[in-house]
Amino acid sequence: MTFNEMIQSDKPVLVDFFAEWCGPCKMMSPILKEVKDSLGDEVTIIKVDVDKNPQAAAAYQVQGVPTLIVFKKGEAVWRQSGVVPKAGLVNILQQFK
DSSP states (O other), rough: OOHHHTTOSSEEEEEEETTTTTTHHHHHHOOOOOOHHGGGGGGGGEEEEETOOOHHHHTTOOSSSEEEEETTTTEEEEEESSSSOOHHHHHHHTTTO
């Protein structure tokens, strides 16, 4: 399944644009795991390495990492750069279920 096919989903898709060298990105990794554990199949989480996928980063105007974007039916419905706490992410994703 391609990236574009995945973000067309009826359920929310959280895309984490990250880089291996980014300290705050490393902080987001366990938070994203906890979010997935809390919400299970209600949400899809995709990680996109901006160094390996610069075209995806450019397409969504990702200026810094981490940048989190929530897609619903192919449309970006929420975005934020920086570390986002688990509770905040869970609340946001539940709004788009």
